[in-house]
Amino acid sequence: MYTEIICIGTELLRGYVDTNSAYISKELADIGIEVNLISNLEDKERILEEFFKKALKRSQIIIITGGLGPTFDDLTRDIMAKVMNLKLVFNKEIMHNIAAHFAKRNLKMPQENEKQAYIIEGAKIIPNLTGTAPGMIIQLKEKDFKSIVIMLPGPPSEMQPMMKKHILPFLKAKYEHKIRKAIIFHTYGLTESVVAEKIRNLVQMEKKLGKLNFGLQAYTSLVDIEISAQGEDEILIDEILLKVKSEIYQCLKDNIYGEKQETLESVAGQLLNKQKLTLAVAESCSGGLIAHKVTDIAGSSVYFKQGVIAYSNEVKINLLGVKEEVLNKFGSVSKEVALSMAQGIKRLAQTDIGLATTGIAGPGGGSLIKPIGLVYVSLASNSREICEEYRFVGKREKIKEQVKNAALNLLRKELMLNRN
Amino acid sequence: MYTEIICIGTELLRGYVDTNSAYISKELADIGIEVNLISNLEDKERILEEFFKKALKRSQIIIITGGLGPTFDDLTRDIMAKVMNLKLVFNKEIMHNIAAHFAKRNLKMPQENEKQAYIIEGAKIIPNLTGTAPGMIIQLKEKDFKSIVIMLPGPPSEMQPMMKKHILPFLKAKYEHKIRKAIIFHTYGLTESVVAEKIRNLVQMEKKLGKLNFGLQAYTSLVDIEISAQGEDEILIDEILLKVKSEIYQCLKDNIYGEKQETLESVAGQLLNKQKLTLAVAESCSGGLIAHKVTDIAGSSVYFKQGVIAYSNEVKINLLGVKEEVLNKFGSVSKEVALSMAQGIKRLAQTDIGLATTGIAGPGGGSLIKPIGLVYVSLASNSREICEEYRFVGKREKIKEQVKNAALNLLRKELMLNRN
DSSP: OOOOEEEEGGGGGTTTOOOOOHHHHHHHHHHTTTOOOEEESSSHHHHHHHHHHHHHHSSEEEEEEOOSSSSSHHHHHHHHHHHTTTOOOHHHHHHHHHHHHHHHHHOOOOOGGGGGGGGHHHHHHOSSSSOOOOEEEEEEESOOOOOHHHHHHHEEEHHHHHIIIIIHHHHHHTTTTTTTEEEEEESSOOOHHHHHTHHHHHHHHHHTTTEEEEEEEEOEEEEEEEEEEESSOHHHHHHHHHHHHHHHHHHGGEEEEETTOOHHHHHHHHHHHHOOOOOHHHHHHTTHHHHHHHHHTTOOOGTTEEEEEESSIIIIITTTOOOOOHHHOOSSSSHHHHHHHHHHHHHHHSSSSEEEEOOOOSSSOOOSSSTEEEEEEEEEEEEEOEEEEEEEOOHHHHHHHHHHHHHHHHHHHHHHHHHO | OOOOEEOOEEEEETOOOOOOOHHHHHHHHHTTOOOEEEEEEEEEEHHHHHHHHHHHHHOOOOEEEEESSSTTTHHHHHHHHHTTTTTTOOHHHHHHHHHHHHHHHOOOOOOOGGGGGGGTTEEEEESSSSSSSOHHHHHTSSSOOOEEEEHEEEEEHHHHHHHHIIIIHHHHEEEEEEOOEEEEEEEOOOOHHHHHHHHHHHHHHHHHHEEEEEEOOOOOOOOEEEEEEEEEEEHHHHHHHHHHHHHHHHHHHGGEEEETTTTTTHHHHHHHHHHHHEEEEEEEETHHHHHHHTTTTGGGTTTEEEEEEEEEEHHHIIITOHHHHHHHHHOOHHHHHHHHHHHHHHOOOOOOHHEEEOOOSSSSOOSSSOOOTTOOOOOOOSSSSSEEEEOOOOOOOOHHHHHHHHHHHHHHHHHHHHOO
């Protein structure tokens, strides 16, 4: 079976990131459908027409996003109808829904939106509850096309609920005999090639079994490992993956911080919750990124009490109680100040744990003795105080990201100790 | 001319977002090369082989990222050599550089990395200063291939400097006779179809001239407009774009917050800098995201002094000076509390401007009277106080994003007033 995703929009070929295909391919993988090709195409009639023709020849499943909007550069609907030699039919009910969408928001419907009430004949209509463009599933036995064509709007907030509610159940019902299971491990603190070396024996041994696929993906200070198995026998697949899982943990130990959808902040959050501990953060060089990530977790207000972004010495002194002598003697980027900030925020917010960062994110502010990337990450708990020194490389955003990961991993390690 | 980008890595077809093609296509657009196709392919020999063959037939420029790593699933190098019928040659100097890369970090070189010292014969080597895999440019007149094949490593921190330093100058020198210029406008506060309606006359008029391309891209509460012109006569292109620019501003007025690479936070930062004003933020529902974005801007420490993430009533009372009676009477999500937080952080940090948010980000905490998405954004300056009420829809992350945009736009609008 060959499955492809086509994301349409000239902006995707001029610098905008396509996030739709990642979302769709992840959801499809979870129901055992592996995507074989992802393409981004321009909003150009001739290009779309040619590409659609080829896709209809090679793929059993074609999922298209984008180009269903109301504006002049939205061509998907018209060109797919042309290529499939099908008519576009005006649908009163959809027109009514679009009008209602605007009325609800006290807005006048722009004339442009009328275009969205035209549907390819014979298509199953997928309602769009958060926008105006309906989706379509086209599956025509009487025609020459073996493909199922699924068209969805481009905005993720519209496309994602339509995938979840309609497209995935539809595809699951159709292809439920195939089983693909994957396990994903997230690691911190190792480079990609070190991870590869550590699991090399496992990869070579298991490749002989011919049942497993290994993939590595490196991020800023994080490496993910995905291992998938495919087949017809679910019990056998589960057995193999369980065995691999225990071996992966033996290879990588507590460099693994999570599985599946887990993140450093979700894992730390779960541990804080379980241990009924509270957290506050004092951020200098990470500039609010740690608090932002911690508060991305639903329910984080139970354990996260306060953040302070201390971008000036005054804040460090007046609010966090860092002593002026310490600042003068060691400088704001120092082990002493980091420790004092962690203690200070813990005291100020009256939490069980205080987490603090100070460092030089660049591009300015570096010196020979204290170069850009020099960072101190510190943690104060009820029982102890720790400070770690890092020398990160990269641009400002990348250094902030590394500081955030180091701080959340320090928090995780501390909470893991409590667990034992 | 046909140009394509191929990003290789099975993870890209199982849920990981491809950011490389967005970066590369943006950079190419800036030197007048429009990308026509972006594809994501699995790390599978047969698939890569077939795809490379087709690409060599259809494209003048092929840029490939990924699959140059040291691990078992890195196949790009070998398969491109096979398809082009060229040998892989061991390169001592590269081997030396790779060994040095590990030595510098006090690490033992994993055996896996030896693979990266093999280069396709005749290729121009692109040094990789931040990683181990060198890039290659293959351009062979004596062979049948008209394509220039450029291979780069997958990690953005390695690929991007190689693009900037080597690939872009190389391509620019080669294709400098073609000119493409684009202007991008960023808007806040309008939906995509309203933007389209407002610029409809302009689009219809200019399309007749046959020289312009219009594109719209909608984000969470932001819409971007890209207008590009292509041709041989740079003066004519500049003239047309200048005319279009003034018309776009007439259509959309101060809904336009920036152009090109500008963001709400960079524009607000520039205005703060120029007006020599300082800023502090008190965030409840946005959880640090505003501070994070503000501090992403290099040099923000000049105007940004302090952030407080007030995730509990205690912080609002003790630190920001919100009165307990006010909290009890109106609730923490109220106009009164938002205003008091803005005043409080301004006073605490002794800045010219205090910016504050309070709201319900969900998924818990909503009620009939105060539903999820109800948000107050408030600003206190030396001359006045403002509070705006919003009712956002979407998931937690999306609501946080909308709150951040609303707050930064409120700040921008206030600073624009000072300017007049």
